[in-house]
Each structure stands twice: as C-alpha cells, then as structure tokens.
Amino acid sequence: MSDEVGFVSMASGKAEGEAPxxxxxxxxxxxxxxxxxxxxxxxxxxxxxxxxxxxxxxxxxxxxxxxxxxxxxxxxxxxxxxxxxxxxxxxxxxxxxxxxxxxxxxxxxxxxxxxxxxxxxxxxxxxxxxxxxxxxxxxxxxxxxxxxxxYRFVPAVRQVRNLIESGALGRIYHWRAVYLQEWIADPDFPMVWRLDKTRAGSGALGDLGAHIIDLARYLVGEPARIAAMTKTFIKERPDGKGGRAEVTVDDAFAAVVEFENGALGTLESTRFAPGRKNHNVFEINAENGSLRFNLERLNELEVMWRDGRRETQGFTQVLITERHHPYWEHWWPHGHIIGWEHTFVHEFDHLLRAIVNDAPIAPYGATFEDGYRCAVICDAVLESAASGRAVEIKY
Ligand SMILES: NC(=O)c1ccc[n+]([C@@H]2O[C@H](COP(=O)([O-])OP(=O)(O)OC[C@H]3O[C@@H](n4cnc5c(N)ncnc54)[C@H](O)[C@@H]3O)[C@@H](O)[C@H]2O)c1
Incomplete structure (x- = not known):
C-alpha cells in the first residue's frame, strides 16, 4: 500500500523513508x-x-x-x-x-x-x-x-518548565495564577451548554480553571490540599426560547493551594471580568528570581533574577523567539512572533511523534492521567466551596 507521501506501515506505526x-x-x-x-x-x-x-x-x-x-x-x-x-x-x-x-x-x-x-x-x-x-x-x-x-505548548511556558527543571529558579515559593474572561458579564447573555452542570460539569472552574490547575501541576508540582470559594452571580438567564433557564455552574472560583513541595499558590478564574478577554496569567516567585507569563503577550516572559550573576532590580521583558527557545526551530527568524493557534501545532507534533515512535506523551504533554488529576482538583475545589473546609488532594 502506498500513497503520494510514501505510506509504508501504519500497522506498526513506523515510518520507513517518508513520513507515515x-x-x-x-x-x-x-x-x-x-x-x-x-x-x-x-x-x-x-x-x-x-x-x-x-x-x-x-x-x-x-x-x-x-x-x-x-x-x-x-x-x-x-x-x-x-x-x-x-x-x-x-x-x-x-x-x-x-x-x-x-x-x-x-x-x-x-x-x-x-x-x-x-x-x-x-x-x-x-x-x-x-x-x-x-x-x-x-x-x-x-x-x-x-x-x-x-498552554503547555506555548514556547514561553515550556521555557519556564525548562528553567525550573534545570534548577535555575531554585526552590519555588509562590504560584499565582488567574484566568479571566468577560463574555457572560452581561446578565442577558443567554443560556449556553457551558452554564449547564449536566453538560459542562462545572463553570469557570472546568473551563478556565482546568488550564491553570494543569499549568500549576506542570510547572510547580502536585497540590497537597486546597481551600476554595465559588460564586454564581447570575442564577437565571434567557433560555433563547422566550423563557428563563437556571445557571447550574460556578461563575467564578478562587482557591488557595499548598503544594507537596511546600510552595503556596493561588488560583482564580471567572468569566465576569469586563475588559479581560483571555487573561491567562501566572507568576512564579522562587529562591533565585521570579517569572511572569501573560497569554495575551505569549511571545514574552517577564523575568527577574536574584542569583548574583545576572541580578536585575525589577522584571525584564524577554522575547522567547530565539532559535534555541522551545519549538522555535520550526518557525521564523527571531522576533517574528507566533500566536495562540500555533500551540496546537506543537501539541499535535508531540502526539504524532509519540504515536509513530511509541514514545511517551508525559511529561511535556498532558495524558489522561493528567486530565484525571486535574478533575480530582476541580472536584476538591467544589467540595471545599460547599463545606467551607480545606480538602486534601488524593488521586
Ligand atoms: N484548549 C483550549 O484552549 C480550549 C478552548 C476552547 C474550548 N475548549 C474545549 O473544547 C471543547 C469544545 O469547545 P468549543 O469551544 O469548541 O465548543 P463549541 O460549542 O464551539 O463546539 C462544540 C462542538 O461539539 C459538537 N457537538 C456537541 N454535541 C455533539 C454530539 N452529540 N455529536 C457530535 N457533535 C457534537 C458541536 O456540534 C460543536 O461542533 C470543550 O470541551 C471546551 O472545554 C478548549
């Protein structure tokens, strides 16, 4: 069996010559x-x-x-x-x-x-x-x-992971993440599947919070316990058929998390933040400095080093577009920035390589194990919000 790109053996998933x-x-x-x-x-x-x-x-x-x-x-x-x-x-x-x-x-x-x-x-x-x-x-x-x-596949985010893995940051003290959007702040915005618990599971938590929970695990480590509050600001919305429908998910959540490695973190998501379009931002404060990432400036990292060799007094903005930066060998000369859609190209490349070479998806890609662990943490947020108590994370 062959085709124009040289299909060889999909049964084995291996390329011989041209790509399968x-x-x-x-x-x-x-x-x-x-x-x-x-x-x-x-x-x-x-x-x-x-x-x-x-x-x-x-x-x-x-x-x-x-x-x-x-x-x-x-x-x-x-x-x-x-x-x-x-x-x-x-x-x-x-x-x-x-x-x-x-x-x-x-x-x-x-x-x-x-x-x-x-x-x-x-x-x-x-x-x-x-x-x-x-x-x-x-x-x-x-x-x-x-x-x-x-978001694991944003070059700047992978760069943060690499810096942490290399030990450059030292001990992490703080993780501070927000993921804020604005699209349901209008009380007349109609009911959609994302506002229905039976369809969505949760609201801002599973929609936006899942991303920053995954990034927290990817970059800092496993959470040990979490304490959270959730809020539903608008409890009923137009159902699009002339009636009203009940909103059955959280509109926002805020949580405090203690990681197994002793770091302290905060997580917050909402879709009620007028002016915030897709504000996915995190900051890490560590022994040797701090890093700050903002998805709406995804080619940049704000960096502060306090390791004596290259100490800066405040944050310096660094373009993560050099050829030696993660994923950049595939793109343009430095400074010719990429966008949100390119994260999916990196993601599929990672997946296809894993399939063809029978290589692991973890640790740089998120497996279903990561998806499950994220869901455990989301459930813990809801449990903590309902009980008013901190919840231990158990997988
Ligand atoms: N990774 C990200 O950055 C990101 C961004 C947005 C959404 N998402 C996730 O992607 C998923 C889809 O979100 P979306 O924004 O594309 O939603 P959407 O409402 O725009 O699209 C949902 C799609 O599902 C299809 N669908 C629903 N029920 C179906 C059924 N029974 N059979 C066949 N098709 C069905 C719809 O036709 C539609 O094409 C969600 O799980 C969401 O959380 C991820």
Missing amino acids: RIGVGMLGYAFMGKAHTNALKKLPYMIYPPAAVPRLVAICGRDQGAVSAAAQRYGYEKYYTDWHQLIEDPDVQLFDNGGANDIHAEPCIAAARAGKHVLCEKPLGRDAEESKAMLDAVTKAGVKHMVAFN
Missing part, C-alpha cells in the same frame, strides 16, 4: 474543531520533516448541513452525523474529540476500545469519576492518550 500518514477523525467543527484542523493542516509543512502527515479522514457533528459544509471547508474526506460511525471508520487511527464536555467520555472510551489513539479537549471528563473511567479505558486499550492542555 495518520488518519484523523474529528468530533466537533466549531471553535476547537477549527483550531485543531488548522494545526493539522499546518503541521506537515511547518514541522518539517514531519513525524507523520495527518490525513483528514472525517469530521462529525449532528447537523448534516453544517457538518458537510465544515468537511468541505476544512478538507475532510468524509463527514458523519453520528460519532459511532466516525469511530467505526477503519481509516481513523487518531480520534480527536473537540466536542462539548458532555460528549467527551463516551466517544473517547469507545474510540479507545476500538484501538484508536485519542486526543480529548479539556476538561477530560465532567468530574473525577468520569475522567477516571476515561483513563481506565485508554490504559486498558494501550492506545496513546492526550488531553489538549495546549
């Missing part, structure tokens, strides 16, 4: 379906030579007109209106779940049982129990599994 092709089946064609497809298309010519060439086999959605239009627009060979058919398609080797949170677990578990590798958007499940079932399914099936915590 990996058939992708995509669930969802909206925000994430678009972002993921954009990355899959860019990958083979920007990450060159690619470990594998994604083949856009099929895309799935419920509305036939909309999903067929999406298939044509994005370049998928086929479309389905039932995800079972997507998973049954023998040409699909990687199942990519960019659907809403209530459509994460069942299709991912079915895909794993069918022997497909699985990428799932965050949050993995709607709670820890659902996430554990997903983790168990992929583990049992022996397939590659990854949660789309794409």
Whole structure:
C-alpha cells in the first residue's frame, strides 16, 4: 500500500523513508474543531520533516448541513452525523474529540476500545469519576492518550518548565495564577451548554480553571490540599426560547493551594471580568528570581533574577523567539512572533511523534492521567466551596 507521501506501515506505526500518514477523525467543527484542523493542516509543512502527515479522514457533528459544509471547508474526506460511525471508520487511527464536555467520555472510551489513539479537549471528563473511567479505558486499550492542555505548548511556558527543571529558579515559593474572561458579564447573555452542570460539569472552574490547575501541576508540582470559594452571580438567564433557564455552574472560583513541595499558590478564574478577554496569567516567585507569563503577550516572559550573576532590580521583558527557545526551530527568524493557534501545532507534533515512535506523551504533554488529576482538583475545589473546609488532594 502506498500513497503520494510514501505510506509504508501504519500497522506498526513506523515510518520507513517518508513520513507515515495518520488518519484523523474529528468530533466537533466549531471553535476547537477549527483550531485543531488548522494545526493539522499546518503541521506537515511547518514541522518539517514531519513525524507523520495527518490525513483528514472525517469530521462529525449532528447537523448534516453544517457538518458537510465544515468537511468541505476544512478538507475532510468524509463527514458523519453520528460519532459511532466516525469511530467505526477503519481509516481513523487518531480520534480527536473537540466536542462539548458532555460528549467527551463516551466517544473517547469507545474510540479507545476500538484501538484508536485519542486526543480529548479539556476538561477530560465532567468530574473525577468520569475522567477516571476515561483513563481506565485508554490504559486498558494501550492506545496513546492526550488531553489538549495546549498552554503547555506555548514556547514561553515550556521555557519556564525548562528553567525550573534545570534548577535555575531554585526552590519555588509562590504560584499565582488567574484566568479571566468577560463574555457572560452581561446578565442577558443567554443560556449556553457551558452554564449547564449536566453538560459542562462545572463553570469557570472546568473551563478556565482546568488550564491553570494543569499549568500549576506542570510547572510547580502536585497540590497537597486546597481551600476554595465559588460564586454564581447570575442564577437565571434567557433560555433563547422566550423563557428563563437556571445557571447550574460556578461563575467564578478562587482557591488557595499548598503544594507537596511546600510552595503556596493561588488560583482564580471567572468569566465576569469586563475588559479581560483571555487573561491567562501566572507568576512564579522562587529562591533565585521570579517569572511572569501573560497569554495575551505569549511571545514574552517577564523575568527577574536574584542569583548574583545576572541580578536585575525589577522584571525584564524577554522575547522567547530565539532559535534555541522551545519549538522555535520550526518557525521564523527571531522576533517574528507566533500566536495562540500555533500551540496546537506543537501539541499535535508531540502526539504524532509519540504515536509513530511509541514514545511517551508525559511529561511535556498532558495524558489522561493528567486530565484525571486535574478533575480530582476541580472536584476538591467544589467540595471545599460547599463545606467551607480545606480538602486534601488524593488521586
Ligand atoms: N484548549 C483550549 O484552549 C480550549 C478552548 C476552547 C474550548 N475548549 C474545549 O473544547 C471543547 C469544545 O469547545 P468549543 O469551544 O469548541 O465548543 P463549541 O460549542 O464551539 O463546539 C462544540 C462542538 O461539539 C459538537 N457537538 C456537541 N454535541 C455533539 C454530539 N452529540 N455529536 C457530535 N457533535 C457534537 C458541536 O456540534 C460543536 O461542533 C470543550 O470541551 C471546551 O472545554 C478548549
């Protein structure tokens, strides 16, 4: 069997000569379906030579007109209106779940049982129990599994991880993270799936908080205990049919966390912060200095060193666009900045390399184990908010 890029043996997942092709089946064609497809298309010519060439086999959605239009627009060979058919398609080797949170677990578990590798958007499940079932399914099936915590793949964030791993920062004292948006501050903003607990699992917590919880684990380490409060500011919204619908999730949360390594952290997320578009910001204060990252300035890091050799009095802004910086060998001459969408290119490259070379997703990619652990912490936030007590994190 061969094709124009030199397909050799997908059964072994190994390339002999040219890169193998990996058939992708995509669930969802909206925000994430678009972002993921954009990355899959860019990958083979920007990450060159690619470990594998994604083949856009099929895309799935419920509305036939909309999903067929999406298939044509994005370049998928086929479309389905039932995800079972997507998973049954023998040409699909990687199942990519960019659907809403209530459509994460069942299709991912079915895909794993069918022997497909699985990428799932965050949050993995709607709670820890659902996430554990997903983790168990992929583990049992022996397939590659990854949660789309794409902020791990921002060059500046990976640079922070590298600096921590190298020991340059020394002991970490503080982690301070906020993820703030504004899009439901208007009380007349209508009910959507993200405001319904049965569909979303939680509100700002699972939507935005999951990202900063994952970054906290990725960069600082495991939390030992957490104390939190949640708030639902607007309890009813227009249902879009002339009536009202109850909001059943948190609109915001704030938490204090103690890490196993003794660091102290804070985490806060809301979708009620007028003026904050996608304000995903963290700061680390450590023995040898401090680092600050702001997603809306994702090519930059604010750095302060106090190690005697290169001491600065305050923060210095550093462009993370040098060729030796993470992922930069694939892009442009330094200073020719990249954007949010490129994090998904790095993410898929990591996943395809793991599939082709049978290499681990961890520690730089988030596995379903990471997705499950994040869900345990989200559940602990809700438990602490309900009880008014700190909760020990137990996986
Ligand atoms: N990594 C990130 O930065 C990031 C950003 C936004 C969203 N997300 C996550 O991605 C997921 C999708 O979010 P979104 O913003 O794309 O949502 P969206 O509402 O824009 O799209 C949801 C998609 O799911 C599809 N869908 C829902 N139920 C379905 C079903 N039963 N069968 C087939 N298709 C179905 C819809 O047709 C739509 O294409 C969520 O889990 C969300 O948390 C991640």
